[in-house]
Amino acid sequence: MKKILITGACGFMGKMIRECAKAFDDIEIIAGVDIAGDGEGLTIYRSLENVTFAVDCLIDFSHPSLFDDVLTYATKYKVPTVVATTGLSKEAYKRMDVAADNIPLFVSANMSLGINLICELLKKAVPTLYKTYDIEIVEKHHNRKLDAPSGTAIMLADAASKSVDEEFDYIYDRHSVRQKRNKMDIGFSSVRGGTIVGEHDVIFAGDDEIITISHSAMSRRIFANGALEAARFISEKRTGIYSMEDLIKERLENK
Structure with missing residues (x-):
């Protein structure tokens, strides 16, 4: 049984992970970290500084401002970590590169299998299309999302x-620059409203033809299940940075 700690345990994604984990017979959520909220029976720590024990894996769905604490805890206790928080700075990614010499990190801006398969499709489509088609990415999310464009939109780009x-x-x-579009631009458009879970369109606009690759998340459940699958995967690794691409590759090799 893999014992999991969640940062951001009382947020929307933290609660969904706790719910989805009930369907995994080899995973147990043993505690959470959140500055606010009721654990509803789960032990909740206000800060990672108060967590003085190791777990089999940490799933981080918190906030970029807390990421230093996440890496400090994970490095101190040698805990494999799933990094699902978006909006991280370039400096945070540099710190991950250093930390990965000692612990395994699973890093993905989107834990959906579908989005990660679209990334693979783009790697095949773009070399064929980019010289004659303009590429634009439109992303839509709920009105509580803080970062724009989304981490997933940047991941697709x-x-x-x-x-x-x-x-x-x-x-x-x-808005600030009035000029013709350059051929090597990838433009981003962000929509924020209502309870949209997440929608992404990669648009290839050519002469007299538009090709659109789309993904719509109907529920946060797909991200929660993806994070739990990532926890299974990364808990067996020793060091390094991994992604959903590595998980998919390993799954295909083991079939």
């Missing part, structure tokens, strides 16, 4: 960018 030798420019704001 990165998948597109890494598939060719030429360098794309990420355009986050067209």
Whole structure:
């Protein structure tokens, strides 16, 4: 039985992970960390500084401002960690590179299998299309989401960018610059409203033709189950940085 600690345990995703974990016969959520909220029977610590024991895996769905504490705890107790918090800084990723010499980290801006398969599709589609099609990404989320564009939108753009030798420019704001679109732009548009769980469209706009690759999350359950699968995967590793691509590859190899 893998014993799991959740940071952000009382948030929307933390609660969903706790619920979905009941269907995993080899996973037990033993405690959570959250500055506010009721654990509803689960032991909740206000800070990672108060957690003085190791677990088999930490799932982090908290906030970028708490990420230093997450890495400090994980490194101190040698805890494999699933990093699902979005909006992390470049400095945070540099610190992960250092920490990964001592602990395994599973890092993904989106824990959905579908989104990660779309990344693989983009790696095949973009080299064929980018010279004659303009690439734009439209993402939609609920009105409580803080970061824009979403981590998933950037993840999709990165998948597109890494598939060719030429360098794309990420355009986050067209309002302040009045000029024609450049061929190597990838534009981002963000919508925030209501209770939208998450929708992403990668648009290839060509002459007289539009190709759209879309993903719609109907429930946070897909992210929770993905995070739990990631916890299973990363708890068996020793060091290094892993992603959903590695999990999918291992699953296919073991079939």
